[in-house]
Amino acid sequence: MIINGKKFDFEFKTINEIIKYLEVDPQTVAVTIDLEIVEPKMYNQLLVGDEIIEIISFVSGG
Amino acid sequence: MKINLNYKVIEVACNLTIRELISIQQLLNINLIVVNGVIKNDDYKICKNDDVLAIDTRTLNDGELIKRAIYARNNSYLVDRLATLKVVVLGCGGIGSNVARMLVQSGIENISLIDFDIVDPTNLNRQFYSIGQIGKSKVECLAQNLEAINPNVKINKYYQKLDINNIDSYTSGYDFVIEAFDNPLMKAMVTNCIGWHGSYLILANGMAGIKPARELQTKQIANKVYMCGDGYSSVQPHIGLMAPQVTLVASQMVNKILEIVNEQEKNENR
Numbered sequence: 001m002i003i004n005g006k007k008f009d010f011e012f013k014t015i016n017e018i019i020k021y022l023e024v025d026p027q028t029v030a031v032t033i034d035l036e037i038v039e040p041k042m043y044n045q046l047l048v049g050d051e052i053i054e055i056i057s058f059v060s061g062g
Numbered sequence: 063m064k065i066n067l068n069y070k071v072i073e074v075a076c077n078l079t080i081r082e083l084i085s086i087q088q089l090l091n092i093n094l095i096v097v098n099g100v101i102k103n104d105d106y107k108i109c110k111n112d113d114v115l116a117i118d119t120r121t122l123n124d125g126e127l128i129k130r131a132i133y134a135r136n137n138s139y140l141v142d143r144l145a146t147l148k149v150v151v152l153g154c155g156g157i158g159s160n161v162a163r164m165l166v167q168s169g170i171e172n173i174s175l176i177d178f179d180i181v182d183p184t185n186l187n188r189q190f191y192s193i194g195q196i197g198k199s200k201v202e203c204l205a206q207n208l209e210a211i212n213p214n215v216k217i218n219k220y221y222q223k224l225d226i227n228n229i230d231s232y233t234s235g236y237d238f239v240i241e242a243f244d245n246p247l248m249k250a251m252v253t254n255c256i257g258w259h260g261s262y263l264i265l266a267n268g269m270a271g272i273k274p275a276r277e278l279q280t281k282q283i284a285n286k287v288y289m290c291g292d293g294y295s296s297v298q299p300h301i302g303l304m305a306p307q308v309t310l311v312a313s314q315m316v317n318k319i320l321e322i323v324n325e326q327e328k329n330e331n332r
Contacts, residue, residue, distance in 0.1 A: 025246075027247055027250060028246040028247055028249070028250045029250055030250055030253035030254055030257065030283070032283055032284045035282070035283075035284050035285055036258065036284055036285060037253065037254065037257035037258045037283075037284045037287065039254065039258075040254050054283060056253070056267070056283055056289065056293075057246075057293075057294075058246035058247075058249035058250050058253075058267055059246055059267060059268050059270075059293075059294060059295065059296030059297075060244060060245060060246050060270075060296045060297045061156075061244060061266075061268065061269050061270045061295070061296055061297050061303055061308075062153055062155050062156055062157045062158070062242050062243050062244040062245075062249075062266055062269075062303075062308075
């Protein structure tokens with residue numbers, strides 16, 4: 001599983017687990033799997049294990 | 063041979079200079095000559111299919127000619143296409159106001175602005191407003207400022223706060239959606255609600271402080287979704303939002319739109 005460009009040997013079962021591990025605020029993130037936006041209601045669905053995942057944390061400023 | 067003179071196709075003799083063309087066409091007091099987007103002198107020899115703008119800038123009153131003159135230095139083959147694009151700007155602050163300005167300057171004439179805020183003095187360090195506009199609605203002031211650049215521009219103004227319940231109705235039907243909010247909760251909400259809807263979505267993320275411009279990037283994060291900025295620099299005590307970084311990110315966002323449109327145009331003409 002590749003998360004934010006880094007290969008992880010241990011596997012996360014869900015996106016929620018990744019968000020918790022990264023200690024990011026789930027309210028200020030967007031998640032993509034293989035270049036597709038994942039709807040937040042799907043964050044508890046089981047991951048296959050070979051996905052390329054990006055957790056995008058948004059910061060203030062605009 | 064055929065050329066385009068002041069947005070009209072005409073037939074002219076070969077080897078004609080601009081000076082001779084001006085004389086034949088009885089154009090008076092010409093003080094600006096642009097050929098194919100490049101300023102020329104009147105001794106330039108015209109070639110087949112040249113796009114010639116020859117005007118007296120002091121007496122310009124033809125609306126279409128004014129529009130052509132404004133965009134004479136842009137990529138000429140994109141002018142008509144850009145004029146038909148529909149873009150919505152979500153938030154009219156540092157990113158949104160500068161994006162909207164550059165959209166108009168690029169030739170995009172159908173722009174919707176959404177913001178519920180008013181102009182305050184702390185906005186003037188980076189946003190496209192002036193001191194006389196303090197206390198007034200940002201969407202109203204920005205529309206005025208944009209119309210001052212190009213009076214032909216069509217601005218839809220929405221004095222509105224967006225949320226999960228109304229964002230769909232305010233963002234559907236556009237070619238491009240610009241996310242220009244200050245608040246990370248709003249940025250995430252926009253991405254999660256409409257990032258998979260079909261319009262191109264261009265996001266801003268990370269522009270606080272001072273750093274080398276090379277750290278600001280445009281990254282594709284999903285199909286038709288792009289994010290501009292460094293991705294991490296947030297507003298903090300003593301680390302503020304300054305015009306150069308904010309404007310650089312706004313420029314990246316408009317540049318991405320132009321890149322996409324340019325690529326579409328090339329593909330259609332292959």
